Amino acid sequence: MDGVLTKPVSVDELRAVLENAAERRRREPSAPIQSSLSR
């Protein structure tokens, strides 16, 4: 749940999104579980 980007997406905004997501991944290192929707 990291935000909403308006298209066309600017490079700076995409970069910020990537950095935020990477930071989130660093704080929560456990990989997301696989969905049961396909099971």
Add this chain to the structure above:
Amino acid sequence: MDGLTLAYEIRKHRNAETLPLVLLTSLGQLTNSLRSACSATLVKPIKPLALFEILLNICAKDPSRLKQFTAASPFDATMGERLPMRILLADDNVVNQKVGSATLTRFGYRADIVGNGKQVLEALGRQSYDLILMDVHMPEMDGLEATERICLEWPNGERPGIVAMTASALPEDVRKCLAAGWTACSPSPCR
């Protein structure tokens, strides 16, 4: 002051060696004096390859400029290595898919690509992702419904990050995104 007049004025102070000028024009015929004022001309609509070649030519005359261009690049190709993530790009528009994928590549990421919300759920069933870039309006299952189902499926903290992408910055659309589970918004209409 139009671009032509500006070019002549600039040339009074700086020559082509110290400040190359590239003229963007829709004119078919260019006068010799105009050509002499500019290092190169590009006829609109500008083709990326033509612009790239002109920039290369300018840099070839003065390699130090290449460093300037590189330093000014907003991209960081090392991000993918420094901050590895599994990214899923969901967009039904093929052009948007290609542009998005190419942009992510320039940040060092290779994203998986799907075309609708249903395929997002299928992809999540096959493997885990750290980030989903989700178009809001897609056929079969839109990004809002896909997000709602992901939120139902995974508890907070275990689901991948989801960032909505929408061509609309209307408050109503943003409200729908927030209602579907997105918790922040940063619409920026100007690029």
